[in-house]
Amino acid sequence: MAEVQIKESTVKVSGQTLFFREALPSAAPGISKPPVLLLHGIRFSSQEWQNLKTLHTLAAAGHRAVALDLPGLGRSSDAVAPSPLGEPAPPGFLQEVLESLNMVPAVLISPSLSGMYTLPFLLNSPQSVAAYVPVAPICTDKFSAQDYAQVQVPALIVYGDKDEQLGELSLRNLKNLPNHRVFCMKGAGHACYLDDPDTWHQGLMGFLSSLK
Template sequence: MRYPTAVFLHGAKYTSDFWLKLGTLQKVAESGVRAMAIDLPGFGATPALPYSDNNMRSELLKTVIEAAWPRVNSTVILVSPSMSGRYSLPFLDRHGVMITSFVAVAPIGIKDWGGPWEDTHKRVCALGVYGKNDALAGDAERLVRLFQFAWKVVIPGAGHRSYEDKPDVFHKVLLTFMRKCKRLPNGYHEVLPEQGIELVRTLRQVERAPAH
C-alpha cells in the first residue's frame, strides 16, 4: 500500500530533529501519512551550498520530492515554517504541481509573493497557519487569495512559532487539513467535501478559543 507523505522543512533556529522532539512526526505517522523532515543546507547534517539563489533552492526541494514520489503515489504535503519560505516559495513557482498540499506556517516572503506560476494555484490546496501575536499574521489573508482552494487559521496566544507555542492546536489543525485534499491520476486534486466541514469547524474553533 502506498501512503501520502508529509515533508517538513524548518525555521532558522531549528533542524529537522525539532519535529521529532515536538512529536509531530509520530502524530502524522499515526494518522496514516508518512512523515519525513529534512535539514536545509547549512543546518544539522546538511552542508551549506556553495551559493544559494531561488533556482538552487527550488531544485533542492524538487530533488527531495522526486525521491519520495515513487513511494507515495504523488500525494505530497509540504510543510514550510518561517525561514524555509526562501525554499518553498521558489519551489512552488517552478515545480509546485509536484505536491498536493502546501502548509504555510508563517513562511517569510508571502507579503511580496505574486503567487505560484502556471496552474499551481488550482492544483495545490493551501493552508496558512499563523499566530495571533505574529507580525506576519496579516499574510494569512494574502495567502488564501493566491490559491483557488485555500484556508487560514490564526491561533490565539501564539507568536511566530505557533507550532511551538501551541503544539496541540497546531497538530489538530495540521492533521485535519491533511485529510482534505487527495491527488488524482490526472495530476489535479480532489477536495474531499466530507472533510471540508470538519476542517472549517476545526479552524473556527481554534480561532475562538481563549488565548491562554
C-alpha cells in the same frame, strides 16, 4: 498513539549530503495517503518535529513523514544553500529532494525560512505538491497575486495571532492562493506550533484528513 520509530538517514542532493528524520506509517496497506515533507525555520531543525511528536502524529495517521535539515542548518550544516539567505531558491532543489526520497507529490509543511525553498517550487511545480501548509513563511512578497492565483494546490495558511510581522504579511500574500483555508492560532507567536502543539496537530490533521 501506537509506537512510532524515528529513523535517521541522509540523502544526496546536487552532490551534497542532507540529513533527515523519517517516520513510517503503521496503517494497514492499501490506504494510500500523501507523504509529508517537514521543513524548518532558521533557528530550528528536524529535531523540533521529533520533539513535538509531529512526525509521530503524521505516521500514526497513515502518512510517511520526513523532516529534512535544510542546507547549512541542523545536521546538514556542511551543505551550502542553493541561494543566499532570504532569496528564492531554484525550484529544482526541492524537486530533487522529493524525487531522491521518492515523495512526489508531497504535502509541504513550510515554516518561516523554508518559504525561500517552498514558494518558488510550489509556483513552478504545483503538480509535485499534494498540499501546502505554510506557517508564516518568508519570501511571500517576492511573488505577485497573479502568480499565486495560478496555483490550485490545497493550502492551509497557518500563523500565530501574536506574530505581527511575518504572520500578517504572509497571510495577506498567501490568501491569493485560490484553494486555501486559514488557521490562526490564538495567543501563539511566530513559531506557533511550538507554543501550542496540541492545537497545531488538530488543525494540521483536520486539514490533511479533508484532502481528496
